[in-house]
Amino acid sequence: MSIPFIDLKAQYKLVEDSVKSGIDGVLEHGAYVMGPEIKDLEERLSSFSAVRHAVGCASGTDALIMALMALEVGPGDAVFTTPFTFMATAEAIALLGATPVFVDVDPVTFNIDPDALRRSIRDFKENNAELTPKGIIAVDLFGQPADYDRIEPLAQNNGMFLIVDAAQSFGATYKGKPVCSLGDMACTSFFPAKPLGCYGDGGMVFAQNDELHKLLVSIRVHGMGEDRYENVRLGINGRLDSMQAAVLLAKFEIFPDEIEKRQAAAGRYNELLDGIDGVTVPTVPEGNTSVWAQYSLLARDTEHREELMGKLKEVNIPSVIYYPKPLHLQKAFANLGYSEGDLPVCENLASRIFSLPMHPYLEAEDQETIAKVLKG
Numbered sequence: 001m002s003i004p005f006i007d008l009k010a011q012y013k014l015v016e017d018s019v020k021s022g023i024d025g026v027l028e029h030g031a032y033v034m035g036p037e038i039k040d041l042e043e044r045l046s047s048f049s050a051v052r053h054a055v056g057c058a059s060g061t062d063a064l065i066m067a068l069m070a071l072e073v074g075p076g077d078a079v080f081t082t083p084f085t086f087m088a089t090a091e092a093i094a095l096l097g098a099t100p101v102f103v104d105v106d107p108v109t110f111n112i113d114p115d116a117l118r119r120s121i122r123d124f125k126e127n128n129a130e131l132t133p134k135g136i137i138a139v140d141l142f143g144q145p146a147d148y149d150r151i152e153p154l155a156q157n158n159g160m161f162l163i164v165d166a167a168q169s170f171g172a173t174y175k176g177k178p179v180c181s182l183g184d185m186a187c188t189s190f191f192p193a194k195p196l197g198c199y200g201d202g203g204m205v206f207a208q209n210d211e212l213h214k215l216l217v218s219i220r221v222h223g224m225g226e227d228r229y230e231n232v233r234l235g236i237n238g239r240l241d242s243m244q245a246a247v248l249l250a251k252f253e254i255f256p257d258e259i260e261k262r263q264a265a266a267g268r269y270n271e272l273l274d275g276i277d278g279v280t281v282p283t284v285p286e287g288n289t290s291v292w293a294q295y296s297l298l299a300r301d302t303e304h305r306e307e308l309m310g311k312l313k314e315v316n317i318p319s320v321i322y323y324p325k326p327l328h329l330q331k332a333f334a335n336l337g338y339s340e341g342d343l344p345v346c347e348n349l350a351s352r353i354f355s356l357p358m359h360p361y362l363e364a365e366d367q368e369t370i371a372k373v374l375k376g
């Protein structure tokens, strides 16, 4: 038996012809970096996301860095975010010399807790005169949107920006709105394992605002001005390869269908696994949709998780822990002075969570096998 954690081969069979002809096109025209495919992709994904502007870039990490640079984030600034995310979210803040402030998460959605965020901003303003509260990066963990109706007013009322880290949630909706249309900017990743992935690294920043769009375009190519060899600010080499854009254009054709298939697979898991003693299945609040970048269960405790993951491993079914160590406890952020117990909800989730195989081509039969193993 072999159930892949993510099945990119099944997907490749469906897009093989269009991927190959897209790559052939790039080989023919020879504009390997920032070729015509980039603009085409930006137009399609911005229209899909109901947002004015999209700027393709080299990775999700670069998307976050470019967004923060466009908002002039630097030393002396504090940016509030979640510790229950991939390293890149907080790394981008720290790389620019700003200070990440970690806020605990909601135990049901695993996303930043708006009440904890409100308290954290208030406490911060009272106790940290030397740092300016500059913005918030909310993360749509595992593909489901954070609670934007409660987060956006906190940003607005405190004069802070809001960036949506949609690296896992491209294609998801919050109260009917595509997640990449939310916040001042939204950033996504096209790493192969993300819901919309290319065959290498890629990313995109979305913005409604024309001025931010101009800044992003400039920052993407070393802070260029009207012409490429005029540099009006510091930027990065954040360009997207034409071949990756060609791959994304081909894969985007089947993406809406893939979202439905992911949602169907998640629904089947929920039905099969709900009610297993000590296991909590994921919940998406009414009115929102997830793209199920991961399907993550909570075990009763660490021991129970080991037992369940062990059962799966015995029959060669892969499962993965996202994320075993919250960012506030990582060595890379030791200088921030957090210790165990500071963010208890997040720490508790990290000790119990694990993710099952999830992709659009997951067969109902395989899911039944997985459920049987977990129950047995």
Ligand SMILES: *Cc1c(COP(=O)(O)O)cnc(C)c1O
Pocket (backbone or CB within 6 Å): 059, 060, 061, 062, 085, 086, 088, 089, 139, 165, 167, 168, 188, 189, 190, 191, 201, 202, 203
């Ligand atoms: C994957 C990911 C990123 C970074 O994207 P890359 O393309 O790998 O640089 C940022 N934030 C989150 C939440 C992610 O899952």
